[in-house]
Amino acid sequence: MNAKRKAYDMLKKKLKNKCLTDTLSRIQYAYDATQKMYPPDIVILAEDTNDVALTIKIANKYKIPVVPRGWGSGFTGGTLNVDGGICLSLEKMDKVIELDLENMMIWVEAGMVNWDLQGYVKPYGLFFPPDPSSWKFSTIGGNIAENAGGPRAVKYGVMKDWVKGLELVLANGSVITVGSKNIKDVAGYDLVDLIVGSEGTLAIVTKALLKLHPLPEAKKTMQIVFDNMREAAVMVNKILLSGVIPVAIEFVDKFAIKTVKDATGVDLPDADAILIIEVDGNKAEVELQTQKIEQLAKDNKSVISFSIAKNAEEEEKVWFARRTISPTLKRIANDKLNEDIVIPRSKLAEMIERLEKISKKYDLSIVNFGHAGDGNIHVNIMYHTDSADETKRANRAMEEVFDECIKLGGSITGEHGVGITKQDFLEKQLGRTQVELLRRIKKAFDPNNIINPHKMRL
Amino acid sequence: MDKRLYQAWESCVKCGICRSVCPVFKEEKSEPYVARGHITLLSEFIKGNIDFKEETAKDYLYKCLLCTTCVESCPNNSETDTIVEITRHEVIKRHGLPMYKKVLSKLLKNRKLMDFAFKSATTFSPLFVKEINNPRKGINLRISLSEIERNRTLPPLSKKTFLDKYGSNKNRAEIAIFPGCLINYTYIEIGDAFIDILNKLKIDFTVPKKQLCCGAPIYFAGNFEDTRYLAEKNIELFLNLDVEKIIILEPTCASMIKIDYPKLFMYFEDKKWEEKARKVAEKIIDPISYLYNLANIKERLRKLDIKTTYHDPCHLKRALKVKDEPRYFLKAITNYNEMKEADRCCGNGGTFSIDYRDVSLKIASRKVKNIVDSKAEYLVTTCSACLMQLTDILHLENKDNIKTVHLLEILNEALEV
Numbered sequence: 001m002n003a004k005r006k007a008y009d010m011l012k013k014k015l016k017n018k019c020l021t022d023t024l025s026r027i028q029y030a031y032d033a034t035q036k037m038y039p040p041d042i043v044i045l046a047e048d049t050n051d052v053a054l055t056i057k058i059a060n061k062y063k064i065p066v067v068p069r070g071w072g073s074g075f076t077g078g079t080l081n082v083d084g085g086i087c088l089s090l091e092k093m094d095k096v097i098e099l100d101l102e103n104m105m106i107w108v109e110a111g112m113v114n115w116d117l118q119g120y121v122k123p124y125g126l127f128f129p130p131d132p133s134s135w136k137f138s139t140i141g142g143n144i145a146e147n148a149g150g151p152r153a154v155k156y157g158v159m160k161d162w163v164k165g166l167e168l169v170l171a172n173g174s175v176i177t178v179g180s181k182n183i184k185d186v187a188g189y190d191l192v193d194l195i196v197g198s199e200g201t202l203a204i205v206t207k208a209l210l211k212l213h214p215l216p217e218a219k220k221t222m223q224i225v226f227d228n229m230r231e232a233a234v235m236v237n238k239i240l241l242s243g244v245i246p247v248a249i250e251f252v253d254k255f256a257i258k259t260v261k262d263a264t265g266v267d268l269p270d271a272d273a274i275l276i277i278e279v280d281g282n283k284a285e286v287e288l289q290t291q292k293i294e295q296l297a298k299d300n301k302s303v304i305s306f307s308i309a310k311n312a313e314e315e316e317k318v319w320f321a322r323r324t325i326s327p328t329l330k331r332i333a334n335d336k337l338n339e340d341i342v343i344p345r346s347k348l349a350e351m352i353e354r355l356e357k358i359s360k361k362y363d364l365s366i367v368n369f370g371h372a373g374d375g376n377i378h379v380n381i382m383y384h385t386d387s388a389d390e391t392k393r394a395n396r397a398m399e400e401v402f403d404e405c406i407k408l409g410g411s412i413t414g415e416h417g418v419g420i421t422k423q424d425f426l427e428k429q430l431g432r433t434q435v436e437l438l439r440r441i442k443k444a445f446d447p448n449n450i451i452n453p454h455k456m457r458l
Numbered sequence: 459m460d461k462r463l464y465q466a467w468e469s470c471v472k473c474g475i476c477r478s479v480c481p482v483f484k485e486e487k488s489e490p491y492v493a494r495g496h497i498t499l500l501s502e503f504i505k506g507n508i509d510f511k512e513e514t515a516k517d518y519l520y521k522c523l524l525c526t527t528c529v530e531s532c533p534n535n536s537e538t539d540t541i542v543e544i545t546r547h548e549v550i551k552r553h554g555l556p557m558y559k560k561v562l563s564k565l566l567k568n569r570k571l572m573d574f575a576f577k578s579a580t581t582f583s584p585l586f587v588k589e590i591n592n593p594r595k596g597i598n599l600r601i602s603l604s605e606i607e608r609n610r611t612l613p614p615l616s617k618k619t620f621l622d623k624y625g626s627n628k629n630r631a632e633i634a635i636f637p638g639c640l641i642n643y644t645y646i647e648i649g650d651a652f653i654d655i656l657n658k659l660k661i662d663f664t665v666p667k668k669q670l671c672c673g674a675p676i677y678f679a680g681n682f683e684d685t686r687y688l689a690e691k692n693i694e695l696f697l698n699l700d701v702e703k704i705i706i707l708e709p710t711c712a713s714m715i716k717i718d719y720p721k722l723f724m725y726f727e728d729k730k731w732e733e734k735a736r737k738v739a740e741k742i743i744d745p746i747s748y749l750y751n752l753a754n755i756k757e758r759l760r761k762l763d764i765k766t767t768y769h770d771p772c773h774l775k776r777a778l779k780v781k782d783e784p785r786y787f788l789k790a791i792t793n794y795n796e797m798k799e800a801d802r803c804c805g806n807g808g809t810f811s812i813d814y815r816d817v818s819l820k821i822a823s824r825k826v827k828n829i830v831d832s833k834a835e836y837l838v839t840t841c842s843a844c845l846m847q848l849t850d851i852l853h854l855e856n857k858d859n860i861k862t863v864h865l866l867e868i869l870n871e872a873l874e875v
Contacts, residue, residue, distance in 0.1 A: 327533035
């Protein structure tokens with residue numbers, strides 16, 4: 001306790017009004033989208049790398065936990081101060097450092113919001129491909145920590161495919177730059193790839209060098225309705241085999257269709273599954289890709305209907321069902337266990353069938369939707385919190401979902417990370433030896449275990 | 459405890475989407491000034507875990523425009539505005555009102571006192587205000603408590619109020635008109651425009667003389683008791699009228715009476731008055747929607763050769779859900795160009811613009827570029843408070859060449875006799 005007091009006094013002396021210690025502020029920085037509350041002892045509103053380095057140095061000296069934080073929109077508790085200590089907020093570090101048009105790269109501070117970056121590069125005819133659903137309210141730093149991706153991942157990949165370099169503050173307070181602007185660079189271990197997806201447990205990312213991509217000339221959105229989920233999954237593979245790589249292939253299962261229909265009264269077909277497909281490229285490419293997909297849909301007996309959005313309004317209509325699911329789930333039950341499992345694409349239909357079995361076994365609604373193109377399924381187990389029995393069943397069902405997913409060669413998380421909410425399942429998936437290796441890596445970076453400790457059971 | 463509070467807390471899943479839309483957060487960039495932060499703090503307050511004694515803590519509660527942009531974008535429509543209003547009320551119960559808000563409550567409850575205050579202000583106005591050279595005709599205060607407030611462009615006061623001009627005891631008519639205080643005391647020409655339109659269309663109306671302020675300024679500050687007094691007086695008055703529709707010229711007053719009066723009585727668990735409030739609510743409509751629904755107006759509007767753009771008042775768009783009708787008219791009779799982020803709050807927020815003038819101006823300033831980019835000569839809106847705020851910011855940023863105007867004035871200009 002004494003060490004903490006000394007450290008906080010020193011922080012207050014050096015960083016003055018960048019430190020918040022009053023109860024109200026501590027409550028404001030105690031939560032994220034997991035809705036769990038862990039108030040930090042002190043909040044640091046860092047304004048530059050020096051502030052971060054100074055904070056880490058003091059924390060390391062007195063062995064106090066430091067948890068980095070962006071906009072606090074994470075789903076697995078990555079930014080929670082589970083053991084008190086320092087909340088290191090990077091939300092004020094939101095500036096562009098350098099836009100390098102010749103190399104199509106940009107250096108930004110970690111606190112920049114993904115959407116603001118998109119707005120910044122758009123006038124130059126560029127975009128930043130990773131598009132997590134939270135892109136309007138999550139930071140590049142957070143996206144890096146979770147190796148985030150979004151619907152566009154099918155064609156454009158995820159964060160690790162677009163991060164070329166990082167400025168890091170290490171546990172001893174030293175500042176280093178890893179990676180480079182070189183397309184090819186194999187000097188030493190690839191520390192960029194190690195940090196991306198490390199959930200803020202190895203070092204603090206203060207700046208990132210990101211690749212950009214030219215904006216496509218055109219895009220087109222299609223909808224295919226199926227009377228059979230298995231066929232929908234097969235179709236995904238057929239499309240990719242045909243040489244067409246859509247930007248996004250999203251799916252909505254029959255329970256999700258029903259939920260949206262009941263909640264909004266929107267006229268959706270009675271179907272087993274809907275695929276929403278978006279293609280982009282130059283005009284000729286888009287035309288060709290659309291034709292190929294249309295032909296595949298025509299040849300499939302399970303396809304009830306195929307349609308192409310003719311304008312922005314129709315596009316909006318196609319995406320409506322997919323986007324409306326999450327908010328309407330509350331109508332089924334007041335709470336949900338929401339996990340983002342991922343399985344090899346070929347196992348999509350099988351996983352959906354297993355989920356249906358689990359739903360029946362535990363007598364709970366399970367609504368599924370997500371990114372069929374990359375096998376990422378958002379599984380929503382619905383339950384009422386006022387029923388102890390339902391809550392228990394929901395938790396058991398979720399364990400079984402993870403078990404089945406691992407059996408099929410899948411992963412317990414595709415986008416949200418492990419954090420604290422999935423830490424009990426990590427060893428199940430990776431095995432003890434691998435988790436031990438992760439622990440040794442963590443120790444090499446952070447011998448005193450001060451950087452975002454107690455996450456992922458590391 | 460109000461069960462709506464629990465619903466609102468529960469429905470907030472802390473995703474943080476409100477951070478991407480809140481106008482105050484955009485300036486402050488810190489958690490206390492966004493819906494998610496408000497909801498967390500206020501739930502801790504209501505549960506008794508924290509108190510709002512210190513000045514900064516009060517900021518956490520009052521630095522919210524109640525623009526409901528967050529509610530609109532929230533996947534679960536968490537009613538942050540309701541939580542903020544009710545918490546403000548709880549704070550007042552514990553710690554009392556600030557002095558100027560006490561004076562305001564006294565004024566609003568008494569029409570004669572209010573008339574007296576405004577008319578004396580008019581008589582002595584040359585002493586403490588100076589007219590500025592601005593197309594809307596504004597005034598600047600000569601003396602004021604703070605430097606910023608002194609540069610504020612306010613609408614000129616008028617010797618004769620709207621109610622003085624048109625108020626009557628007539629009970630039966632096609633429609634009744636409730637001007638709202640800003641039109642009654644300052645922007646009388648906007649009320650005049652509506653009366654002209656009605657006369658041209660030969661619509662029989664009454665302006666009930668005994669109407670009082672709707673109470674919005676004190677309700678939003680959390681003074682529910684005094685608002686209740688005003689609400690009951692107005693409801694009684696409206697229920698005694700034999701009219702088809704009650705046209706409320708100000709969107710804020712309209713949403714106050716239509717939506718917040720029933721909410722207020724729900725808070726007091728007063729079923730009888732809630733029922734009465736709902737009965738009144740059925741008849742309430744804003745003037746633009748009213749005119750839009752008239753059969754004989756559209757073909758009588760002549761085309762005006764002016765370039766316009768439109769600003770959505772929060773209460774008209776988000777509370778009353780009216781956004782297409784004003785655009786319909788502007789597209790039909792002027793050279794209309796939609797500005798970017800037309801529905802972004804102007805930052806007035808009633809007493810917010812007095813309490814936090816600096817933030818209020820920063821928020822308004824973000825609109826200026828979009829207004830200029832629209833290449834409009836006329837910035838049109840449908841709310842006097844927005845009109846005041848936007849005239850103020852355009853003057854401060856030397857954009858007096860863009861005239862601010864109420865849609866009713868444009869419609870009156872275009873409507874053939």
